Amino acid sequence: MDTVLLDKTGTLTFGTPQIRNVVPADGFTERQIIAAAAIAERKSEHPLAKAIIARAGELAIPIVEPDQFAYTPGKGVSADYQGEEIIVGNRTFLVERAGKRILPGNGHGAGGVSEAYVARAGQWLGTIRIADVLRPEAKSAVAAMRGMGLKTVLLSGDTQEVTTLVGRDLGVDEAVGELLPDQKAKWVSELRGKNRKVAMVGDGINDAPALVEANVGIAMGSGTDVARESADVILIGSDLSKLVETLRIARRCRGIIMQNFVGTLVVDSIGVGMAALGLLNPLLAAFIHVTSELAFILNSTRLLPRSSEIGQ
Numbered sequence: 001m002d003t004v005l006l007d008k009t010g011t012l013t014f015g016t017p018q019i020r021n022v023v024p025a026d027g028f029t030e031r032q033i034i035a036a037a038a039i040a041e042r043k044s045e046h047p048l049a050k051a052i053i054a055r056a057g058e059l060a061i062p063i064v065e066p067d068q069f070a071y072t073p074g075k076g077v078s079a080d081y082q083g084e085e086i087i088v089g090n091r092t093f094l095v096e097r098a099g100k101r102i103l104p105g106n107g108h109g110a111g112g113v114s115e116a117y118v119a120r121a122g123q124w125l126g127t128i129r130i131a132d133v134l135r136p137e138a139k140s141a142v143a144a145m146r147g148m149g150l151k152t153v154l155l156s157g158d159t160q161e162v163t164t165l166v167g168r169d170l171g172v173d174e175a176v177g178e179l180l181p182d183q184k185a186k187w188v189s190e191l192r193g194k195n196r197k198v199a200m201v202g203d204g205i206n207d208a209p210a211l212v213e214a215n216v217g218i219a220m221g222s223g224t225d226v227a228r229e230s231a232d233v234i235l236i237g238s239d240l241s242k243l244v245e246t247l248r249i250a251r252r253c254r255g256i257i258m259q260n261f262v263g264t265l266v267v268d269s270i271g272v273g274m275a276a277l278g279l280l281n282p283l284l285a286a287f288i289h290v291t292s293e294l295a296f297i298l299n300s301t302r303l304l305p306r307s308s309e310i311g312q
Contacts, residue, residue, distance in 0.1 A: 002150060040078065
C-alpha cells in the first residue's frame with residue numbers, strides 16, 4: 001500500500017457538525033430558514049440534517065414530513081411540501097434546481113466553515129454556516145501514515161477552500177474538494193491505473209463507489225450500512241489510530257511471512273545441494289528440517305502481542 005485516500009466528514013471529523021450561525025437573505029429570518037431546511041432534511045441521514053433538526057428543536061419549530069423527498073449525493077436534498085419545492089445544498093445544486101434568478105452571494109465559508117444554501121418556492125432564504133470538529137487523533141494518525149512512507153490524500157465533497165484548510169491542519173499531502181461520489185471513485189481508478197496500491201477510508205454513502213474501486217476499502221465502524229457493505233475491512237469504532245495500528249501489524253505480518261518464505265527456500269536449497277554432493281544423511285536431514293521449522297515458528301511468534309500491548 002502506498003496511497004491512503006481519506007474522506008473528511010465522519011472519518012477525519014466527528015461527523016456531527018454544529019451550526020455556527022444563520023445568515024438570512026433580505027426579508028427573511030433565521031426561523032424561516034431553519035423551518036424550511038428542517039422540512040427538507042426530515043428524512044435525510046446526512047450529519048447536517050441532525051444539526052438542522054436540533055436547531056429547529058431549540059427554536060421550538062414543529063418538524064413536519066415533506067410530501068416528497070430526494071437526495072442527490074454530494075450536492076444536497078430537495079423536498080416538496082404543500083406544492084412548494086424546498087432545496088438545501090451547495091451553491092451549484094441551488095443554481096441547478098432553482099436557476100440563476102436566485103443566485104446567492106459567492107460565499108465559500110471561511111476558517112473551515114461550510115455553507116448550506118436554502119431556497120423555498122424559488123426564493124433564496126439564506127445560508128446556514130456549519131462546522132465540524134476534527135477527531136483528536138486525526139492529525140497524529142496522518143503524521144504516522146506519512147512517517148510510514150504513505151501518501152495521504154484528503155477527498156471531500158465540501159468546498160475546495162474548506163477542504164484545503166482542513167487538509168492544512170491535518171498535514172496531508174494533498175486535499176481535493178468539491179468531489180461527487182463518482183469523482184472520488186475516478187480518483188481511485190486513476191491512481192490504480194498508475195500502478196499505485198490504494199486504500200480508501202470512508203464512512204458515508206458518498207464513499208461507497210470509491211471503497212469498491214480501491215485495492216482495499218476501509219469503512220469506519222460508525223459509518224453507514226452502505227459503506228460497510230462496500231468495504232473490504234471494517235474498523236471497530238472510529239478511532240483513526242486503530243487504522244495506523246492495523247497498517248503496522250499488516251506490514252509486520254507481511255515482513256515476517258517473507259522472511260520465513262525466503263528462509264525456507266535458502267534452507268531447502270542448501271539441503272538439496274548437500275544431498276547432491278552426498279553430504280546429507282537421514283539423521284542430518286531430519287536435524288536441519290526440525291531446526292529450521294522451529295526457527296521459523298519462533299520468528300512468527302514476534303507477531304504475538306506483548307504484555308504491554310495487551311494491557312492497553
